[in-house]
Amino acid sequence: MIIRIDFNAADPIYVQLRNQIVRLIARGQLHNGDSLPSVRALASELGVNMHTVNKAYAMLRQEGYLKLDRRKGAVIQVERDDKKTEMTRINGHMEMIVAQAICKEISREDMLRLIGEMYDMFDF
Amino acid sequence: MIIRIDFNAADPIYVQLRNQIVRLIARGQLHNGDSLPSVRALASELGVNMHTVNKAYAMLRQEGYLKLDRRKGAVIQVERDDKKTEMTRINGHMEMIVAQAICKEISREDMLRLIGEMYDMFDF
Amino acid sequence: MIIRIDFNAADPIYVQLRNQIVRLIARGQLHNGDSLPSVRALASELGVNMHTVNKAYAMLRQEGYLKLDRRKGAVIQVERDDKKTEMTRINGHMEMIVAQAICKEISREDMLRLIGEMYDMFDF
Amino acid sequence: MIIRIDFNAADPIYVQLRNQIVRLIARGQLHNGDSLPSVRALASELGVNMHTVNKAYAMLRQEGYLKLDRRKGAVIQVERDDKKTEMTRINGHMEMIVAQAICKEISREDMLRLIGEMYDMFDF
DNA sequence: GTGGTCTAGACCACA
DNA sequence: GTGGTCTAGACCACG
Numbered sequence: 001m002i003i004r005i006d007f008n009a010a011d012p013i014y015v016q017l018r019n020q021i022v023r024l025i026a027r028g029q030l031h032n033g034d035s036l037p038s039v040r041a042l043a044s045e046l047g048v049n050m051h052t053v054n055k056a057y058a059m060l061r062q063e064g065y066l067k068l069d070r071r072k073g074a075v076i077q078v079e080r081d082d083k084k085t086e087m088t089r090i091n092g093h094m095e096m097i098v099a100q101a102i103c104k105e106i107s108r109e110d111m112l113r114l115i116g117e118m119y120d121m122f123d124f
Numbered sequence: 125m126i127i128r129i130d131f132n133a134a135d136p137i138y139v140q141l142r143n144q145i146v147r148l149i150a151r152g153q154l155h156n157g158d159s160l161p162s163v164r165a166l167a168s169e170l171g172v173n174m175h176t177v178n179k180a181y182a183m184l185r186q187e188g189y190l191k192l193d194r195r196k197g198a199v200i201q202v203e204r205d206d207k208k209t210e211m212t213r214i215n216g217h218m219e220m221i222v223a224q225a226i227c228k229e230i231s232r233e234d235m236l237r238l239i240g241e242m243y244d245m246f247d248f
Numbered sequence: 249m250i251i252r253i254d255f256n257a258a259d260p261i262y263v264q265l266r267n268q269i270v271r272l273i274a275r276g277q278l279h280n281g282d283s284l285p286s287v288r289a290l291a292s293e294l295g296v297n298m299h300t301v302n303k304a305y306a307m308l309r310q311e312g313y314l315k316l317d318r319r320k321g322a323v324i325q326v327e328r329d330d331k332k333t334e335m336t337r338i339n340g341h342m343e344m345i346v347a348q349a350i351c352k353e354i355s356r357e358d359m360l361r362l363i364g365e366m367y368d369m370f371d372f
Numbered sequence: 373m374i375i376r377i378d379f380n381a382a383d384p385i386y387v388q389l390r391n392q393i394v395r396l397i398a399r400g401q402l403h404n405g406d407s408l409p410s411v412r413a414l415a416s417e418l419g420v421n422m423h424t425v426n427k428a429y430a431m432l433r434q435e436g437y438l439k440l441d442r443r444k445g446a447v448i449q450v451e452r453d454d455k456k457t458e459m460t461r462i463n464g465h466m467e468m469i470v471a472q473a474i475c476k477e478i479s480r481e482d483m484l485r486l487i488g489e490m491y492d493m494f495d496f
Numbered sequence: 497g498t499g500g501t502c503t504a505g506a507c508c509a510c511a
Numbered sequence: 512g513t514g515g516t517c518t519a520g521a522c523c524a525c526g
Contacts, residue, residue, distance in 0.1 A: 012516060019220055026223035038498065049518050054499080065227065067256040071296075071526065073498065077256075078227050086228045087238065093221055096143050097214055098242040099150035103189065103202055104210045108243045112236055114211065118222040119232045132439040132449075136510060172443070173511045260525060267468050274471035297526045313475065326475055334476045335486065338469055344391055345465055346490040347398035351437065351450050352458045356491045360484055362459065366470040367480045384501060410513060421503050426514080443511065445513065 001030070001037070005046055013048055017056035022065060025076060026122045036066065036074040125154070125161070129170055137172055141180035146189060149202060150246045160190065160198035249278070249285070253294055261296055265304035270313060273324065274370045284314065284322035373402070373409070377418055385420055389428035394437060397448060398494045408438065408446040 003020045005013055024030040037045065039053045046053070057074055060066045064079030101111055127144045129137055148154040160166070163181065167174045181198050184190045188203035225235055251268045253261055272278040284290070287305065291298045305322050308314045312327030349359055375392045377385055396402040409417065411425040418425070429446055432438045436451030473483055 014516080019223075022220070022227060023223045026226040040498080050499095051519095052517065055516090057499095068499075069255045070261055070499085071255060080229055083230065083234075086225075086230060087234070090221055090225060090230070090238070093217065094238060095242060096146070097217055097221075098239065098246065099143075099147045101210075101214060102150040102243070102246050103146060105204055106207065106210060106214070108240070110207075110211070111239055111243070114214070114218060115222065115235055115239060116232070118219060119226070119235070122222065122226050131441045131443060137442055138510080176511060179510085262525080267471075270468070270475060271471045274474040300526060303525090328477055331478065331482070334473075334478060335482070338473060338478070338486070341465065341469055342486060343490060344394070345462055345469075346487065346494065347391075347395045349458070349462060350398040350491070350494050351394060353452055354455065354458060354462070356488070358455075358459070359487055359491070362462070362466060363470065363483055363487060364480070366467060367474070367483070370470065370474050386501080412513080422514095423504095424502065427501090429514095440514075442514085 003042075003046065005048065014052050014055040014059065017046075017053065018059045018063075021056070021060060025065065025078060028123060030076050032076055032078060034076045035072055036076065038073055127166075127170065129172065138176045138179040138183065141170075141172075141177065142183045142187075145180070145184060149189065149200065152246075154200050156200055156202060158200045159196060160200070162197050251290075251294065253296065262300045262303040262307065265294075265296075265301065266307045266311075269304070269308060273313065273326065276370075278324050280324055280326060282324045283320060284324070286321050375414075375418065377420065386424050386427040386431065389418075389425065390431050390435075393428070393432060397437065397450060400495060402448050404448055404450060406448045407444055408448065410445050 001024065003017065003024075005016055007013070009016060011019070021030065021036070030036075036042070036057070039050050039057060043050045043053045057066065057068070061068060064081060065076065066074050067077040069075050098111070125148065127141065127148075129140055131137070133140060135143070145154065145160070154160075160181070161169065163174055163177045167177045170177075181190065181192065184198075185192055188205060189200065191199050191201040193199055222235070249272065251265065251272075253264055255261070257264060259267070269278065269284070278284075284305070285293065287298055287301045291301045294301075305314065305316065308322075309316055312329060313324065315323050315325040317323055346359070373396065375389065375396075377388055379385070381388060383391070393402065393408070402408075408414070408429070411422050411429060415422045415425045429438065429440070433440060436453060437448065438446050439449040441447050470483070
C-alpha cells in the first residue's frame with residue numbers, strides 16, 4: 001500500500017492519511033474486506049506517531065469507510081449512505097470550487113470535462 | 125453586502141469570510157471596481173477581530189481577487205490567471221471530492237448534473 | 249441458542265456475550281437448570297477466543313446468573329439478590345439514561361411507555 | 373461547576389467527565405449559552421491531562437450537547453434530535469437494564485416508580 | 497499483539 | 512490565550 005506523507009503540506013498529517021486511503025478505495029486499490037495495517041505498523045512505516053494514524057482511522061470510521069473488527073483490526077467497509085445525504089456533504093465544497101472557477105472564468109464545459117477526466121482516471 | 129459567519133463551523137472565520145466574498149463575486153453581487161468595507165468597519169459589523177478581516181483581505185489579494193489601495197481601501201479586481209494555472213489549483217480539491225463521490229457510489233451523471241446546477245445557480 | 253456477536257460494536261465481545269445470555273434468560277428462553285454449551289464449543293461456534301467465552305461465563309457467575317460445575321459445566325442459576333441491592337446496581341446506569349433523555353427533551357410519559365413496552369416485549 | 377472524577381472507576385475519565393456534564397445540563401445547572409471552562413483550565417482544575425478534557429468535549433460536541441465557538445470556546449448548546457433517533461439510541465441501553473431487572477425479579481411497578489423518581493430528581 | 501486510554505510537553509493557527 | 516496538531520512513552524483491556 002503506497003501512502004506518501006508531505007510533512008510540509010498545509011493539511012494535517014492525519015487528513016492526508018485519510019485522503020490517501022479514500023483515494024486508494026476510489027481507485028480500486030483497496031476493497032471492502034481488505035485489512036489495513038495496525039496503527040502501530042503504519043505509524044512506524046510512515047515515520048509518524050501512533051496517535052496520528054489512530055486519528056485518521058477514527059475519521060475514516062466515522063465517515064463510514066472502515067470498521068474496526070475487534071479480532072482483525074481495521075477493515076475497509078464502505079457504508080453507502082443515503083444518496084441525498086452524500087450529495088449534501090459534497091455540495092458545500094463543490095460550491096466554493098465552482099464559485100472560484102466562475103470568478104476566474106473557467107467555463108462550464110471545461111469544468112464538466114475535468115469531472116469526466118477524474119471519473120475516467122478512477123477507472124469508473 | 126450580506127455576509128454570514130458561522131462561529132461553530134470547522135473552517136476558520138477568515139476562510140469563511142474569503143469564501144463568502146468569492147461567492148458574492150461569482151454571483152455578480154460584487155464587481156470589479158466595487159469597494160469593500162474598511163477592515164475596521166467589517167470587523168465591527170460581523171463582531172470579529174480586525175486581524176481576522178485583515179487576513180481574509182490579504183488572502184483574497186494574494187489569490188488575485190482584490191487590490192488593496194492606501195486611499196480607496198479594498199477594491200475588487202479579479203485577475204484572470206492562466207487557465208492552466210487555475211485548473212491545476214482546482215484539481216487537487218476536486219480529486220478528493222470525486223474520490224469520495226466514487227466511494228459512496230455517486231454516479232458520473234449525478235456529479236455532472238450537480239456541476240451544471242451550480243453553474244445555473246450562479247446565473248452563468 | 250441464538251447468540252449473535254457484532255465484531256464491530258463498541259462493546260467488547262465478552263460483554264456482548266454476557267448481555268445476550270441475560271437477555272435469553274429474561275425472555276424465558278433459558279431457565280434455571282439449563283446447561284450452557286462448553287466454553288470450547290461456544291467459542292468455536294461463534295468464532296471467538298476461548299478466553300473470551302470464559303470471561304463472559306465468569307462475569308455471569310459473579311453477577312449471580314449461573315453456577316460453574318466441574319462435571320455439568322455452566323448451568324443457569326439466577327440468584328435473587330436483595331431488591332435494594334439490585335435497584336442500587338441499576339440506579340447508576342439508569343440515571344445517565346434519564347439525564348440524556350431529559351437533555352434531549354424526551355418526556356416522562358415517553359420514557360414510562362418505553363419501559364412498559366420493554367416489559368411487554370419480555371412477556372412478563 | 374462541581375465535577376468530581378473517580379480515578380479508580382471502571383469508566384474512563386473522559387466518559388465520566390462527559391457524563392457529569394450531561395447530568396449538570398439535565399439538572400438545569402448548565403443551560404444553553406453557558407460557557408464551559410477552557411480545556412486547559414478544566415484539566416488543571418481536575419488534575420487531568422488537557423487531552424482527556426478535549427476528548428470529553430469532542431464527545432459532547434459529536435453528541436450534540438455543545439458547540440465550539442471560535443471566539444468564546446466551548447458553549448452549551450443542546451441539539452434536539454429527531455425524537456425517534458433519540459429513542460432508538462436509548463433503546464439498546466435500556467433493553468439490557470430491563471432484561472437484568474426481569475431476571476432479578478424487579479417488578480414493572482418498581483421500575484416505573486424508579487423512572488418517575490429520576491424525573492422528579494432532575495426537577496422536571 | 498491489538499486498540500483504548502492517559503500523561504507530559506511542544507509548536508502552530510486562530511482570534 | 513484558545514483549540515488543533517503532533518510526538519514520545521506508558522499502562523491496560525481485549526482477544
